[in-house]
Amino acid sequence: MTEPRPLTLETPAEHPFAAFVRTLGKGKRGARGLTREESQAAMGMLLEGAVEDAQLGAFLMLLRHKEETPEELAGFTEAVRQHLAAPAIAVDIDWPSYAGKKRHLPWYLLAAKCLADNGVRILLHGGGAHTAGRLYTEQLLDTLDIPLCRSWEAVATALDQHALAFFPLQDWAPQLQRMIDLRTVLGLRSPIHSLARVLNPLGARCGLQSIFHPGYQAVHREASRLLGDHAIVVKGDGGEIEINPDVLSHLYGTTDGEAWDEQWPALSTQRHVKPASLQPQHLLDVWQGKAQDSYGELAVVSTMALALRGLGNDREQAFKTARDYWDSRTLIR
Known part of the structure; x- marks a missing residue:
């Protein structure tokens, strides 16, 4: 017989990315879009693989449902550009x-x-x-x-x-x-x-x-x-x-x-x-x-x-x- 799992007596720490999901999904009155700075931080975590798959799916679909703002797109872009560190190549x-x-x-x-x-x-x-x-x-x-x-x-x-x-x-x-x-x-x-x-x-x-x-x-x-x-x-x-x-x-x-x-x-x-x-x-x-x-x-x-x-x-x-x-x-x- 499998031994029952021990009871969890301590509240687990919240994942750092959870705050971004909560901001987007906290109901009709509580939810809001991300600021440019929040968007940059959130995308940075996504690019570093520092989120759970469930968080990624929830984040993307909440944004999709809400429709992204210019501030969010700008913040995401800044994070990607910083992460890429692309070389200097002349392009028209x-x-x-x-x-x-x-x-x-x-x-x-x-x-x-x-x-x-x-x-x-x-x-x-x-x-x-x-x-x-x-x-x-x-x-x-x-x-x-x-x-x-x-x-x-x-x-x-x-x-x-x-x-x-x-x-x-x-x-x-x-x-x-x-x-x-x-x-x-x-x-x-x-x-x-x-x-x-x-x-x-x-x-x-x-x-x-x-x-x-x-x-x-x-x-x-x-x-x-x-x-x-x-x-x-x-x-x-x-x-x-x-x-x-x-x-x-x-x-x-x-x-x-x-x-x-x-x-x-x-x-x-x-x-x-x-x-x-x-x-x-x-x-x-x-x-x-x-x-x-x-x-x-x-x-x-x-x-x-x-x-x-x-x-x-x-x-x-x-x-x-x-x-x-x-x-x-x-x-x-």
């Missing part, structure tokens, strides 16, 4: 790619490739193919000859040689990748999907961000403003950094601590019909001039213009330069 555009595409092909990849061919240094990063039925950047790297890097040293080399590099989140922030991967366990995306878009780990001259859900664009812009970053946030097609030429685009920008807004009109008088299926080879055919695609070419040019707008061009000059880049593109090597 930080280009997070975490959503995947399901309605249209990922034309943004041709935009990034064309910009890089013209000397714009771009860091792409993503979190893997986490949702069925979507086409992700990671799945097209070989097709479009985009360097896959697995270390900061490889990133530096790729940027020097090609002005373009893709660095998987799992290789530079595995703790965050684990949190993203919890979606299959928790059933919902966590705030880490949003956080990854703000991080700009190398301090690029401009961070581009695509936030699909209405209302979140201003939150992300404010987080970047609090951090002192230069950023442009848009509602990109499918959640990726890609201007949809069929609709009006609102740019939420922040430069030198000042927020600004800009409206870009639709480039097409009527909506294009979405393709019946997504065929990656079609991207290559359009690039090489073997096929034409009205929607795709407008998306590429306007997305390049977005990046050039982030680098200091006004809208008119950005579109003119983008069109010149596209018309003079070379074949993918």
Whole structure:
């Protein structure tokens, strides 16, 4: 017969992370968001693995239910940047790619490739193919000859040689990748999907961000403003950094601590019909001039213009330069 466990006569000490969970989850009247300082401390503990799995799940879902604030995103970002201690590598555009595409092909990849061919240094990063039925950047790297890097040293080399590099989140922030991967366990995306878009780990001259859900664009812009970053946030097609030429685009920008807004009109008088299926080879055919695609070419040019707008061009000059880049593109090597 198994001996009964002895009675616990002393109150166990509370886990240090419990205070953050309690702050977020203490009922309708008692709960509140985290301050920037609390957010930085909480994320620091998460990155150090100093929390229990139950606490991690509760924390992420409470944030998801409440919806993260600019102060929380800024605090989380500061903790990640401090933890990373990334090397000094010159980058023009930080280009997070975490959503995947399901309605249209990922034309943004041709935009990034064309910009890089013209000397714009771009860091792409993503979190893997986490949702069925979507086409992700990671799945097209070989097709479009985009360097896959697995270390900061490889990133530096790729940027020097090609002005373009893709660095998987799992290789530079595995703790965050684990949190993203919890979606299959928790059933919902966590705030880490949003956080990854703000991080700009190398301090690029401009961070581009695509936030699909209405209302979140201003939150992300404010987080970047609090951090002192230069950023442009848009509602990109499918959640990726890609201007949809069929609709009006609102740019939420922040430069030198000042927020600004800009409206870009639709480039097409009527909506294009979405393709019946997504065929990656079609991207290559359009690039090489073997096929034409009205929607795709407008998306590429306007997305390049977005990046050039982030680098200091006004809208008119950005579109003119983008069109010149596209018309003079070379074949993918």
